[in-house]
Amino acid sequence: xxxxxxxxxxxxxxxxxxxxxxxxxxxxxxxxxxxxxxxxxxxxxxxxxxxxxxxxxxxxxxxxxxxxxxxxxxxxxxxxxxxxxxxxxxxxxxxxxxxxxxxxxxxxxxxxxxxxxxxxxxxxxxxxxxxxxxxxxxxxxxxxxxxxxxxxxxxxxxxxxxxxxxxxxxxxxxxxxxxxxxxxxxxxxxxxxxxxxxxxxxxxxxxxxxxxxxxxxxxxxxxxxxxxxxxxxxxxxxxxxxxxxxxxxxxxxxxxxxxxxxxxxxxxxxxxxxxxxxxxxxxxxxxxxxxxxxxxxxxxxxxxxxxxxxxxxxxxxxxxxxxxxxxxxxxxxxxxxxxxxxxxxxxxxxxxxxxxxxxxxxxxxxxxxxxxxxxxxxxxxxxxxxxxxxxxxxxxxxxxxxxxxxxxxxxxxxxxxxxxxxxxxxxxxxxxxxxxxxxxxxxxxxxxxxxxxxxxxxxxxxxxxxxxxxxxxxxxxxxxxxxxxxxxxxxxxxxxxxxxxxxxxxxxxxxxxxxxxxxxxxxxxxxxxxxxxxxxxxxxxxxxxxxxxxxxxxxxxxxxx
Amino acid sequence: xxxxxxxxxxxxxxxxxxxxxxxxxxxxxxxxxxxxxxxxxxxxxxxxxxxxxxxxxxxxxxxxxxxxxxxxxxxxxxxxxxxxxxxxxxxxxxxxxxxxxxxxxxxxxxxxxxxxxxxxxxxxxxxxxxxxxxxxxxxxxxxxxxxxxxxxxxxxxxxxxxxxxxxxxxxxxxxxxxxxxxxxxxxxxxxxxxxxxxxxxxxxxxxxxxxxxxxxxxxxxxxxxxxxxxxxxxxxxxxxxxxx
Numbered sequence: 032x033x034x035x036x037x038x039x040x041x042x043x044x045x046x047x048x049x050x051x052x053x054x055x056x057x058x059x060x061x062x063x064x065x066x067x068x069x070x071x072x073x074x075x076x077x078x079x080x081x082x083x084x085x086x087x088x089x090x091x092x093x094x095x096x097x098x099x100x101x102x103x104x105x106x107x108x109x110x111x112x113x114x115x116x117x118x119x120x121x122x123x124x125x126x127x128x129x130x131x132x133x134x135x136x137x138x139x140x141x142x143x144x145x146x147x148x149x150x151x152x153x154x155x156x157x158x159x160x161x162x163x164x165x166x167x168x169x170x171x172x173x174x175x176x177x178x179x180x181x182x183x184x185x186x187x188x189x190x191x192x193x194x195x196x197x198x199x200x201x202x203x204x205x206x207x208x209x210x211x212x213x214x215x216x217x218x219x220x221x222x223x224x225x226x227x228x229x230x231x232x233x234x235x236x237x238x239x240x241x242x243x244x245x246x247x248x249x250x251x252x253x254x255x256x257x258x259x260x261x262x263x264x265x266x267x268x269x270x271x272x273x274x275x276x277x278x279x280x281x282x283x284x285x286x287x288x289x290x291x292x293x294x295x296x297x298x299x300x301x302x303x304x305x306x307x308x309x310x311x312x313x314x315x316x317x318x319x320x321x322x323x324x325x326x327x328x329x330x331x332x333x334x335x336x337x338x339x340x341x342x343x344x345x346x347x348x349x350x351x352x353x354x355x356x357x358x359x360x361x362x363x364x365x366x367x368x369x370x371x372x373x374x375x376x377x378x379x380x381x382x383x384x385x386x387x388x389x390x391x392x393x394x395x396x397x398x399x400x401x402x403x404x405x406x407x408x409x410x411x412x413x414x415x416x417x418x419x420x421x422x423x424x425x426x427x428x429x430x431x432x433x434x435x436x437x438x439x440x441x442x443x444x445x446x447x448x449x450x451x452x453x454x455x456x457x458x459x460x461x462x463x464x465x466x467x468x469x470x471x472x473x474x475x476x477x478x479x480x481x482x483x484x485x486x487x488x489x490x491x492x493x494x495x496x497x498x499x500x501x502x503x504x505x506x507x508x509x510x511x512x513x514x515x516x517x518x519x520x521x522x523x524x525x526x527x528x529x530x531x532x533x534x535x536x537x538x539x540x541x542x543x544x545x546x547x548x549x550x551x552x553x554x555x556x557x558x559x560x561x562x563x564x565x566x567x568x569x570x571x572x573x574x575x576x577x578x579x580x581x582x583x584x585x586x587x588x589x590x591x592x
Numbered sequence: 593x594x595x596x597x598x599x600x601x602x603x604x605x606x607x608x609x610x611x612x613x614x615x616x617x618x619x620x621x622x623x624x625x626x627x628x629x630x631x632x633x634x635x636x637x638x639x640x641x642x643x644x645x646x647x648x649x650x651x652x653x654x655x656x657x658x659x660x661x662x663x664x665x666x667x668x669x670x671x672x673x674x675x676x677x678x679x680x681x682x683x684x685x686x687x688x689x690x691x692x693x694x695x696x697x698x699x700x701x702x703x704x705x706x707x708x709x710x711x712x713x714x715x716x717x718x719x720x721x722x723x724x725x726x727x728x729x730x731x732x733x734x735x736x737x738x739x740x741x742x743x744x745x746x747x748x749x750x751x752x753x754x755x756x757x758x759x760x761x762x763x764x765x766x767x768x769x770x771x772x773x774x775x776x777x778x779x780x781x782x783x784x785x786x787x788x789x790x791x792x793x794x795x796x797x798x799x800x801x802x803x804x805x806x807x808x809x810x811x812x813x814x815x816x817x818x819x820x821x822x823x824x825x826x827x828x829x830x831x832x833x834x835x836x
Binding site: 341342344347351354355358359435436438439441442443444445446587590 | 642643644645646663664665667668670671672674676678679680682683687691692694695696699700723
């Protein structure tokens with residue numbers, strides 16, 4: 032029966048194609064040990080980031096038990112994992128089921144469409160579980176560490192939630208996306224149809240995020256009683272948000288251990304899966320064929336617009352980096368959309384709070400400038416900036432993404448080092464702009480002194496300069512020109528994964544040093560701020576030297592390839 | 593003119609030489625076919641001439657400029673069409689050609705004139721505003737050749753240039769090569785197809801196991817064999833002798 036729907040060999044191939052660390056050519060045991068080491072490092076890094084909370088954990092524990100907030104972390108984890116799971120599944124279904132170039136290799140094979148589509152669904156389900164579990168992990172860790180309300184039944188509910196919730200999301204998303212893609216095949220203007228698909232994806236993601244943020248902001252005003260605020264949020268979710276029903280059911284199950292909620296969850300999962308297997312199986316292949324026939328999203332006019340400007344090689348590399356990203360959906364989703372979404376959500380949240388929430392009224396009567404001294408500004412910029420600037424999937428794959436072009440550059444009369452500055456400037460600007468919007472707008476709202484804003488910009492520049500060369504250097508060291516598809520190179524190539532781990536470690540060091548100096552050694556805020564700033568200035572020199580050495584090594588090793 | 597002076601090449605991690613003590617002088621105004629079995633060292637030699645690979649020993653001069661010590665000037669002298677045309681896929685044909693024009697420091701107006709002439713010649717005028725990603729293999733090869741000819745290089749290197757081209761594109765490319773040589777330039781291309789070499793080349797170079805075993809005109813080579821012996825038989829004979 033199962034073999035009529037699912038092929039384990041096919042599933043294994045899908046897994047191999049997308050395996051995050053398949054580039055590690057070692058034995059299975061060593062690979063498992065390495066994976067464990069990576070997980071331990073990430074968990075350690077997460078704990079280091081929460082260092083101040085750990086230091087004050089006894090106080091927090093008492094507060095938690097006093098207010099009986101045990102389940103709040105898990106409830107919040109349910110909502111966050113639900114939202115992120117929806118967003119990633121929308122992206123994954125689009126990328127793995129339609130954008131992946133390997134699909135064309137399967138099309139001519141005598142595989143039953145239903146088996147192929149169901150195996151794809153199960154593969155998406157596997158990915159969704161991984162994402163949901165990864166998101167829940169910090170909430171679980173905090174829950175175990177900080178509360179006294181741990182119980183086996185809570186853990187079982189979390190596990191049940193992590194099994195059921197992703198399955199239903201995968202089923203629903205696949206039904207919606209396959210319907211859209213099926214109609215792509217019917218519409219004559221396929222380029223327009225594909226453009227609409229991408230737009231719908233972006234709009235759905237943005238609406239979900241904004242919705243979540245607005246509801247949180249709306250309730251944030253009553254933050255004196257956190258328990259009450261969470262209950263209100265859940266109440267509002269229950270009333271006006273059928274989209275978030277799983278998180279609601281999950282949290283209700285957690286609080287009341289209601290069998291009915293559990294039956295709702297399991298029942299709806301079975302129905303959604305059954306419908307999706309039959310429906311997706313019927314219209315998936317026609318949609319894929321339609322998508323292949325669709326041509327480019329960026330359809331162009333036949334007439335060539337002549338360019339009469341001379342462009343320097345650095346500027347050309349800068350422009351080309353931008354063009355290659357916006358013309359490749361997989362790059363756009365992984366490199367720019369994260370930053371863009373964060374900025375949009377943040378601005379929406381800030382705007383809402385300022386115009387409709389209590390923020391605007393309260394700020395009118397308070398002079399915040401006197402409390403925000405220059406060292407505190409430096410600390411804020413470092414704290415936020417460290418989080419935003421360290422990991423950059425685009426910069427960590429910029430060399431690998433050039434692939435065959437690299438050889439072309441070697442035969443051209445161009446200065447490699449000069450040309451690559453264009454790439455560095457591109458990613459510097461992206462990081463700086465994200466950070467600038469994130470920090471400068473509240474500073475303007477708070478009416479900070481001009482000198483403080485100038486210092487904040489100066490610190491932002493230092494941060495971006497210190498961090499931008501790290502992912503690029505990692506990519507110079509671990510370049511890969513033999514990637515099988517665009518998603519693979521930007522999402523799970525060796526340099527991207529190593530860059531992610533490195534950013535966690537550096538983040539942990541920065542936050543860890545800050546927490547240690549401030550909390551354990553009782554140093555003044557001023558000194559801690561200047562020590563951390565000094566660390567970043569030192570990092571600029573280290574990364575520049577490292578980059579110069581690595582680019583020479585890269586050129587030599589590529590020649591010998 | 594290309595001068596290869598005593599070059600050798602071994603890849604890192606390998607103790608075997610792919611090319612050993614190669615010496616070669618290629619004069620201007622000729623089409624030269626570079627012939628050899630798979631793995632004989634054709635692509636390695638072309639990659640070293642073009643600066644993609646660095647010789648382990650020796651030097652290569654292009655119009656007197658060393659590709660090792662004076663790389664930028666040497667690279668201004670030649671153009672190289674690689675065996676894989678899957679490059680710059682996210683650019684439009686026009687953007688790619690414009691980039692090449694910039695790199696070779698052609699004045700902006702002149703770039704547009706040359707693009708127009710080449711686009712007409714290669715029947716690509718209505719395709720230049722499309723992404724190279726959407727081109728067929730043959731069209732990608734054409735855009736690469738157009739990019740290579742844009743700066744009117746005095747040395748034109750091509751690695752298996754006729755692979756995957758339709759008869760029309762193949763004819764256009766062969767005509768371009770002949771035209772280019774008429775202007776006093778050099779064309780050096782590698783090929784497996786002996787008939788093409790027979791019809792197109794003024795000279796051939798046969799390479800086997802990293803060593804040049806013949807350089808000269810086809811007529812001189814055929815004169816050493818019985819009348820009517822095909823180039824195919826001569827090639828197989830000469831390379832098998834070399835193996836022995």
